[in-house]
Amino acid sequence: MKTIQLSHGGGGEETNDLISDLFYKHFSNEILLKAEDAAILHINETIAFTTDSFTVSPIFFKGGDIGKLAIAGTVNDLAMMGAKPLYLSSSFIIEEGFSFKELERIVITMKNELAKSGAKIVCGDTKVVPKGSLDKIFINTAGIGALKTDGISAHNIQEGDAIIVSRDFGRHGATILAAREGIELDSDLESDCETLWPAVEALINSGIKVNALRDATRGGLAAVLNEWALSSNVCIEVEEEKLPVCDEVQGICEMLGFEAYDFANEGTFILSVSKDDVEKVLDVLKEFDFSSNATYIGSVTNEKPKKVILHSAWGSRRYLELPKGELLPRIC
Amino acid sequence: MKTIQLSHGGGGEETNDLISDLFYKHFSNEILLKAEDAAILHINETIAFTTDSFTVSPIFFKGGDIGKLAIAGTVNDLAMMGAKPLYLSSSFIIEEGFSFKELERIVITMKNELAKSGAKIVCGDTKVVPKGSLDKIFINTAGIGALKTDGISAHNIQEGDAIIVSRDFGRHGATILAAREGIELDSDLESDCETLWPAVEALINSGIKVNALRDATRGGLAAVLNEWALSSNVCIEVEEEKLPVCDEVQGICEMLGFEAYDFANEGTFILSVSKDDVEKVLDVLKEFDFSSNATYIGSVTNEKPKKVILHSAWGSRRYLELPKGELLPRIC
Incomplete structure (x- = not known):
């Protein structure tokens, strides 16, 4: 060799x-x-x-x-x-x-x-x-x-914005974790790893004003939303039941005691756009395999404190915190 | 801790x-x-x-x-x-x-x-x-x-150019090797590691036309001169006795069977300039501690083959070859 x-x-x-x-x-x-x-x-x-x-x-x-x-x-x-x-x-x-x-x-x-x-x-x-x-x-x-466009920034999120995630999340973290723990899956779960530029280019060309855009890599959805709340000094309220997580990822999380929103992704991004543009954004994103199931998950508000709030289907609320601790080394 | x-x-x-x-x-x-x-x-x-x-x-x-x-x-x-x-x-x-x-x-x-x-x-x-x-x-x-200037390139070396080295060479390689082999030196040999931009800026500001410029890192002086001969299809003839190597580096080379011109440097560069500009170049370089002893070591000619030739003080000649083999891992 x-x-x-x-x-x-x-x-x-x-x-x-x-x-x-x-x-x-x-x-x-x-x-x-x-x-x-x-x-x-x-x-x-x-x-x-x-x-x-x-x-x-x-x-x-x-x-x-x-x-x-x-x-x-x-x-x-x-x-x-x-x-x-x-x-x-x-x-x-x-x-x-x-x-x-x-x-x-x-x-x-x-x-x-x-x-x-x-x-x-x-x-x-x-x-x-x-x-x-x-x-x-x-x-x-x-x-x-x-x-190719100005003003996309974690500091630019506006009260009244909608938060959209481009696809179900947690796949990269779950895939690496399953491989490392030797978990055999009866499914075709694979990393979401993907080049996202074609979708971003289409969004720019459509003329939609995107306020913030971030791929949810290490620290996952939780890290991005917390960073955004802090950087733009806003409250981000997310409806837990709308969070898209596939069954295989959910299963691995439950088995090993993780949360999918803390998992790294490598081809999943989050957008903050005006609520008026939600339909237009979803229309653009559905043209790409990797974002065809983009989901509107929450809103930017003026609530206090300026943190990320998860609302459950039963009306309870709790903070979605910035991930802490070891998570998964060598995930990317 | x-x-x-x-x-x-x-x-x-x-x-x-x-x-x-x-x-x-x-x-x-x-x-x-x-x-x-x-x-x-x-x-x-x-x-x-x-x-x-x-x-x-x-x-x-x-x-x-x-x-x-x-x-x-x-x-x-x-x-x-x-x-x-x-x-x-x-x-x-x-x-x-x-x-x-x-x-x-x-x-x-x-x-x-x-x-x-x-x-x-x-x-x-x-x-x-x-x-x-x-x-x-x-x-x-x-x-x-x-x-800040055009036309500096390994492909741009001209017949009739002078080859100048900015200082004595081999210091970085010898320093790392001595440290790794546990050789105690009764001297202040240290790596030549240094930011070279101030000297390059002064050369540009002086209006001197530099044809090629390269720092002699991994593979040392030998690698740079061989690459230049190949890229510009020229013969580079170097006078061995003019090659500046300090006693400590020479001693380490002799002790361990290396050649100083194969050693990595991290603050030593080589210039190819018109012979008419040699004095001007040396005048600029002597203003900087790290290049105050810059030395004119050889010439670019039309001899064949288009390789690097070392002339000894006694009139013999041999090729200075591209380094080969392991040299020193983790040198930089």
Whole structure:
């Protein structure tokens, strides 16, 4: 079996071979192939800039792998600001002895995921570390996008807004947890990992004013709503029975004592828009497989305190708190 | 001892606390503090974009630490394209149980190194992985700079150019190797790790036309010169006796069987400029401590083959080859 050796990270002949045989081959584009110390980019628009490192375990899971995550995650951070993803960096840290074939599989997934937004990898870095310094592979991506609309911000949520979630949530967290706990599922539960830019682009093109947009990654729905309540100094009131969670996710949560709204998602986003625009938003989102069941879950109000309130079907209310404690390490 | 826990990477309350108490505190700037999914940047110039991951071991070494490397490394990649470093991302992957005090020491080093170029950290990411998934801490930085001059490129080296190295080389590699092998030195040998933008800016402002510029990191002087010969299809002839290597580095090389020109540097760069400009270049570089002993080491010619030739003082010649094999893992 061909494996990655320390020499592939040494900066000499073998590093050049790896870069040519794998990264240039699959990520090929004119800017990347210039192979300078930095990529030169002509954008001339206001840009968005973001980064994420990916350490997920297992690296291959139902619905994706660490490569899909590494592209979708960074592309989505740009999309959530209303920026069209244009250019990404990719930096691999690989454990000595890692399978070349698995690395190529990851790189091909990345290439396929890039095609969904049209973004290109234009610069990168490869480090190989001795056995035991790292568990298998970590990937960092940073991304640059061109801002296509103004004013999307966690600070911009308005009293009277509607809160919409793009799909049922908790799938990524539940999938990774099930894989790690060795839970065999009689179902096709898989991660929601997905590039969200096409839906965001359609929302922008429709002319709908989106006040806030955020993908519910680590910390899940609970973290996003709490951050929004704090940043915009508003109360967010959510109807618990409207929260969309599939049976498999609910089952895993009950079995292991988690809440689906704390679980990480990798292709699920939350919107705050004027109540008048709810139908228009749902119409746009239903055109995409990954958001065809978008759901209106709650409202932004002037209630005190400025926190997130869950209303039950029976009329009781409680705070949805910011997640606390360990949750799930290496979820993304 | 306060340590980093898995909960600091969970995306909930403890993550927010760590970000506020450490990263926002030391990297504080208006863009970063907006805490959106991506930083919004108004540049409106052609930009350079680059990334590097840092995995050095030991994380603290003579002349620097992993944080200094993470800033200088990415800032230098921008500088080597003639781009003024403006905005950086920083992404930390930390092993559970890592000392908070050491993390803060690294973050403060980063802050101090940023001040040398004026670049700002505007976005970031923090992951904490379970004990054993990673050795201590890895840092990725990506950077955006504004291009201040055109035409600096490995493809742009001209016959008749002079090759200049900014200082004696091999210090970073020798320092890390000595630390790892437990070699006690009766000297003050330390890494050359340094932000090079001030010297590059001075070269640009002087009006000197620089054809190629590259910091000699992994693979050292040998890798840069070989890449240049290949990219520009030229022969680079170097006079061995002019190569500046300090006695300590030479001693470590002889003791352990390495060549200083294969060693990584983190604050040493190579220039290709017209022979007519050599004196002007040396005059500019001598104004900076880190390049006050810049040396004219060789020439670009039309000889065949298009490789790097080392001329000895006794008239013999041999090829300086691209480094091959393991070299030194986790050097940067």
